Amino acid sequence: MNSFCQKAHWKFRRMNEMEANQFREFGKEMIDYVAGYLENIRDRRVLPTVEPGYLRPLIPETAPEKPDKWEDIMKDIERVVMPGVTHWHSPRFHAYYPTANSYPAIVADILSGAIACIGFTWISSPACTELEVVMMDWLGKMLALPEPFLACSGGKGGGVIQGTASEATLVALLGAKARAICTGKAEHPEMSDADIVAKLVGYTSSQSHSSVERAGLLGGIKLRSLQPDDSNKLTGEILEKAVQEDIEAGLIPFYAVCTLGTTSSCTFDNLEEMGPVCNQYNIWLHIDAAYAGSAFICPEYRYLMKGIERADSFNFNPHKWLLINFDCSAMWLKDPSWLVNAFNVDPLYLKHEQQGSAPDYRHWQIPLGRRFRALKIWFVLRLYGIENLQAHIRKQIAMAHHFEALVRSDERFEITQEVTMGLVCFRLTGSNEMNEQFLKRLNGKGVIHLVPSKIRDTYFLRLAICSKQTEMSDIDVSWKEVKETADEILAKK
Numbered sequence: 001m002n003s004f005c006q007k008a009h010w011k012f013r014r015m016n017e018m019e020a021n022q023f024r025e026f027g028k029e030m031i032d033y034v035a036g037y038l039e040n041i042r043d044r045r046v047l048p049t050v051e052p053g054y055l056r057p058l059i060p061e062t063a064p065e066k067p068d069k070w071e072d073i074m075k076d077i078e079r080v081v082m083p084g085v086t087h088w089h090s091p092r093f094h095a096y097y098p099t100a101n102s103y104p105a106i107v108a109d110i111l112s113g114a115i116a117c118i119g120f121t122w123i124s125s126p127a128c129t130e131l132e133v134v135m136m137d138w139l140g141k142m143l144a145l146p147e148p149f150l151a152c153s154g155g156k157g158g159g160v161i162q163g164t165a166s167e168a169t170l171v172a173l174l175g176a177k178a179r180a181i182c183t184g185k186a187e188h189p190e191m192s193d194a195d196i197v198a199k200l201v202g203y204t205s206s207q208s209h210s211s212v213e214r215a216g217l218l219g220g221i222k223l224r225s226l227q228p229d230d231s232n233k234l235t236g237e238i239l240e241k242a243v244q245e246d247i248e249a250g251l252i253p254f255y256a257v258c259t260l261g262t263t264s265s266c267t268f269d270n271l272e273e274m275g276p277v278c279n280q281y282n283i284w285l286h287i288d289a290a291y292a293g294s295a296f297i298c299p300e301y302r303y304l305m306k307g308i309e310r311a312d313s314f315n316f317n318p319h320k321w322l323l324i325n326f327d328c329s330a331m332w333l334k335d336p337s338w339l340v341n342a343f344n345v346d347p348l349y350l351k352h353e354q355q356g357s358a359p360d361y362r363h364w365q366i367p368l369g370r371r372f373r374a375l376k377i378w379f380v381l382r383l384y385g386i387e388n389l390q391a392h393i394r395k396q397i398a399m400a401h402h403f404e405a406l407v408r409s410d411e412r413f414e415i416t417q418e419v420t421m422g423l424v425c426f427r428l429t430g431s432n433e434m435n436e437q438f439l440k441r442l443n444g445k446g447v448i449h450l451v452p453s454k455i456r457d458t459y460f461l462r463l464a465i466c467s468k469q470t471e472m473s474d475i476d477v478s479w480k481e482v483k484e485t486a487d488e489i490l491a492k493k
């Protein structure tokens with residue numbers, strides 16, 4: 001080593017030692033900051049008031065040549081970051097759907113960050129794969145998923161943690177495509193892969209999440225968006241009619257998505273009817289229960305997943321409603337071999353001797369790299385126990401019903417969809433324009449935050465119970481805001 005190298009070498013070694021000590025100190029300080037932030041989040045304005053481009057002038061134009069001080073970075077959290085944060089974990093945040101957050105999951109993520117493995121094969125970090133296999137069985141049992149989905153059943157089935165529900169929908173579609181090509185070729189040996197793919201057609205509801213349509217685009221197949229029935233549910237009859245039309249037109253139906261808890265209004269497609277149709281026509285049935293799936297840990301809500309045994313794949317987001325921080329989307333497949341075979345490329349540097357004895361999860365997903373996400377499932381399930389997680393779901397649903405009752409008690413309003421989970425869809429009785437004005441004014445005050453939706457030309461507001469910290473008294477605050485804003489809007493008229 002020349003002396004320059006030697007010096008750099010020692011400098012780095014010293015830096016590593018110093019960093020470890022500083023990490024202990026800074027880490028503790030950050031944990032205090034995080035706990036304080038979440039404890040007092042109610043007091044912050046839920047929506048920021050900044051204008052686009054607010055941030056650039058607040059920080060230097062280039063990265064620092066010499067290290068900055070930790071204290072300065074801590075100060076910049078409140079100066080630079082917080083003014084531009086939408087506080088998703090404020091009890092005043094009612095937009096979209098919840099995104100999960102809990103201390104056990106945050107702590108597990110610290111550990112995952114420290115291990116920082118990339119668990120694409122079993123040998124790349126056996127604990128990463130093996131804990132995931134077992135956690136997906138734990139979760140599957142909590143939801144009472146049928147045995148064929150679970151790895152512990154000894155069959156082909158098993159679970160995998162995807163980054164998002166969107167990825168799960170795409171992965172299921174690609175598995176279905178591989179299966180359809182395989183059966184298509186067995187029945188018509190004269191047809192090429194491309195001939196078959198050109199004939200494939202899948203089905204979804206016009207009420208399903210935008211990621212479903214996107215999966216069709218990314219997967220390069222035709223996906224029909226079917227009009228659901230009057231109560232916004234996709235039914236067996238609607239599906240079968242479309243399937244028969246397509247068969248008559250010489251197409252090959254191969255994939256259908258059933259949504260349990262739509263994003264717009266938390267409506268449940270008729271799974272019990274869709275299942276037999278899919279089975280009869282050899283259509284891969286994927287269930288997207290991104291939000292509502294968490295509720296199936298409570299036996300009293302499992303009636304909403306009746307018929308699940310007929311599905312090929314099932315997905316829900318613990319990162320929405322089960323207190324496990326993003327990203328954690330749980331997916332189960334009855335026969336993952338369709339994916340494994342479709343996605344299998346095996347360069348020498350990824351081969352290992354234990355191949356086949358445990359899943360190599362790289363074949364179950366789009367990317368190669370994957371974080372150690374099973375840790376946060378493990379920590380959350382152990383530190384809360386099933387009991388407290390059920391209590392969380394039940395409490396949030398009860399609060400939605402509380403808000404529903406308040407809305408119903410005021411005749412100026414109407415409830416537009418049956419409330420089953422933690423979402424209340426409502427509107428002022430009157431025109432869409434008036435409701436648009438109403439929401440604009442409501443959000444403009446910055447006390448609470450909601451987003452709208454529209455079904456069949458009826459514009460409505462969605463109030464989702466999002467924060468883990470939400471109490472009945474918070475719902476009363478939100479209702480007071482809604483009511484007072486309605487007073488103002490109606491007085492103006």
Ligand SMILES: *Cc1c(COP(=O)(O)O)cnc(C)c1O
Pocket residue numbers: 097163164165166167209211259261262263288289290291317329
């Ligand atoms: C939220 C949601 C999604 C998208 O979830 P990601 O994990 O962000 O991809 C998909 N489907 C439904 C029904 C949803 O509510």
